[in-house]
Amino acid sequence: MGWDKGRYYTRSKKVNGRVVREYIGAGEAGQLVARIDENERELKKAKRDAEHARRVKADALDASLDDFCKLAESLAHAALGVTGFHQHKGEWRKQRVGKAKH
Amino acid sequence: MSERPNTEQSPASRDSRELWELVRRAENGDAKAVPALRQLLSGSAALAEMLGNLAQQVEVSLIGNAAGKNLSFKEGLTRKMELLRQEIAGPNPTILERLLAERIALCWLALHDAEIRFAQMRDLSIAQAESWQSRIDRAHRRYLSSIKTLATVRKLAVPVLQVNIAKKQVNIAGGAASEGS
Numbered sequence: 001m002g003w004d005k006g007r008y009y010t011r012s013k014k015v016n017g018r019v020v021r022e023y024i025g026a027g028e029a030g031q032l033v034a035r036i037d038e039n040e041r042e043l044k045k046a047k048r049d050a051e052h053a054r055r056v057k058a059d060a061l062d063a064s065l066d067d068f069c070k071l072a073e074s075l076a077h078a079a080l081g082v083t084g085f086h087q088h089k090g091e092w093r094k095q096r097v098g099k100a101k102h
Numbered sequence: 103m104s105e106r107p108n109t110e111q112s113p114a115s116r117d118s119r120e121l122w123e124l125v126r127r128a129e130n131g132d133a134k135a136v137p138a139l140r141q142l143l144s145g146s147a148a149l150a151e152m153l154g155n156l157a158q159q160v161e162v163s164l165i166g167n168a169a170g171k172n173l174s175f176k177e178g179l180t181r182k183m184e185l186l187r188q189e190i191a192g193p194n195p196t197i198l199e200r201l202l203a204e205r206i207a208l209c210w211l212a213l214h215d216a217e218i219r220f221a222q223m224r225d226l227s228i229a230q231a232e233s234w235q236s237r238i239d240r241a242h243r244r245y246l247s248s249i250k251t252l253a254t255v256r257k258l259a260v261p262v263l264q265v266n267i268a269k270k271q272v273n274i275a276g277g278a279a280s281e282g283s
Contacts (some may be wrong), residue, residue: 068156075198092254092258
């Protein structure tokens, strides 16, 4: 998008893989369309920025919840280990008394 | 546990780091960490307070994010979380059960917040929709895993009374009885 030779407002778009320039117009009409396009671009950028900010915030919340979950999970595993259980193929089993002595 | 020279950290985060180290040492088979951990898990008020503070920090952030500026929604959500925690933890919970109940409640909130946000979104690109969908999937896995851990802890902590009558073994657990030869 831009001004060709400083007179004609143009838009560029891809058609079948080739860049095609569309001539919109000159003078006041060209300036009006250019302003509308500019507004649309700003609106899209604002939406993108808002979505990015929302994602960053959600990532930070997820990370703090993940940390808490990891701590809780590790504590639960440690508690089960301390009370004589061990994990065998994902399943918790009571440690055999005889085996624990060796 | 030794004192760290780092003065920038809050006492709660310093305590949680020390707890992490203790848990890691015990998981890696360090026998010296076990007595300290056993003592902590047996009912330390400091541990309960620290874990409660950590959970509260996460909860405040999650509720703040979900409710935004809507104070009545924020109040309702806080109350709902309190009731949910109490319901899951049940009467006279241990420190661990309380912690795991808090984890379930937080995971529930995170999952529902993600689902509601996704449902309310408009004009999403395919990549953005996929990104939110994978976030929901992660939250769902985290929620199910939190429930599974509490169920395991409760199941294994149930005192099993074993009575051998002649050659018949009767297992009585939590009021239910099963027979096997």
